[in-house]
Amino acid sequence: MAKRVRAISRFGAVAMAISLAGGLVACGTSNKAEQSTTPTRADATPVEATQMPETPKGLEDFYNQDVKWKECDKEYQCATVKAPLDYDNPDGAKVDIALKKLPASSGKPIGTLFLNPGGPGGSGVEFVVAAKLTFSPALLSGFDIVGFDPRGVGDSTSIKCQPDNESGESKETDATANVESGSGSTAEETEKEAADIAAQCERHTRPAELLDHVDTVSVAKDLDMLRALAGDPQLYYLGFSYGTLLGATYAELFPGNVGRLVLDGAADPSISLAKRVEEQALSFEKALETFVATCQEREDCPFSGNVEQGVQEVRNFLDELNDNPLPVNGKDDAPVTSAEVKSMLQNAFYEDGIWPDVFTAFKKAWEGDASKLREMSKLLADQAGGDGDAVQNAIDCKDYPIEGNREEWDKQAEEIKQKAPVFGKGYTDLYCQTWGHHGTKERTEIKAKGAAPILVVGTTGDPATPYHWSEAMAKQLESGVLLTWEGNGHTAYGRSGECVTSTVDDYLLRGNLPENGKVCTG
Incomplete structure (x- = not known):
């Protein structure tokens, strides 16, 4: 299934780096956070708060439920809690929210730090394991x-768009089975795809009404309930990518409950979904230029000429694959397609430490051997798999209203392919209209008036969440403070070095904010 918008998640970058070399350091993604000279928990100080906030009326049973933690995966603890399906009808149906905890190594935590890896649709339960590594x-x-x-x-009450594995139907796992459309869907293809997926999801999701209640506002309300269940008067939170929208939404809804929030790789809350698609596609095109330029600094780079010529070579190669997929030498595997290589490139752009292996894959492909491209494609395959794309689209469609009409969408689709010939996608609003479970609230700036200071972290060469989105979020938030990392890849904390690590740690652990506009390099 083709994604309307590229997933904006931190977990995939961490997972792919681990899978490449069994560890972040070995594959070139140095785990510099573990080398931090930041003082340890001994001088950490919690947020000053005298009492717990008042529980929202009608939600007392949810805010006061018992959380039964059980040991899982040795050093972790797992639990499941209940939340109302519809916060406007808390006495109605309920949903499960799955949790996974890594207890503080000191045994004396100052509070609970909640995480969201992005997506939307990323698993926070899985991300806790990656957090321990980074x-x-x-x-x-x-x-x-x-x-x-x-x-x-994931493990919460989840959207399901295909039968469970027990039914005999397996989920897609092959690198070629879950990639984006190679040439951009037509309007007719988009309508058919959305209608087919909607029918499948409505058939297999229980309760079916869940599809109308996966919006970020509902998740933010779940998060406030989780804060209360953790016993924290105010929220500690670290959100990546889409997780920044969740964190900002929380701050807008519960400004008085904001403790210390870090939003890394921010998205602009005020822009439309179509605009988000366009700006993200342009950012990936820019990442392609950086990728080629970095390669051309090496003696064995397969891309000839200057950067513009090298980028054109990649585009020509992808166009050729549309008509003539490249066989994998010595194997009976399906040939490598343009769609597969595009998806592989996008995944690779999330983590620049793996680029040398991708350069080698292109060098071999230039020689007629696609085996390394297939190898990299499998290693970097979208971590979500299965229903992941449908979940992402479902959440996006609920968060954004339908804007425009068919004539405007046709024009947008043509323009985006001209502006972003490799990664451009169109018909986002048409997809959501056909999907049927879409939002109605107009997108506006998030100001979070009255909230405690919120630290926004932006990476200048971020392909999935362009740097100017972080600038926009920091400016929109009345208490926003911007920290910039001059680097490539998606998000910063845990992969960017001592400066970002110590700055973020100092804020989360002690409440010490950097000067607004601080820049980290290296």
């Missing part, structure tokens, strides 16, 4: 780290 010892010592699967996702 977060600093100081942070792991100072907090209980808790990830949760948002409603609609």
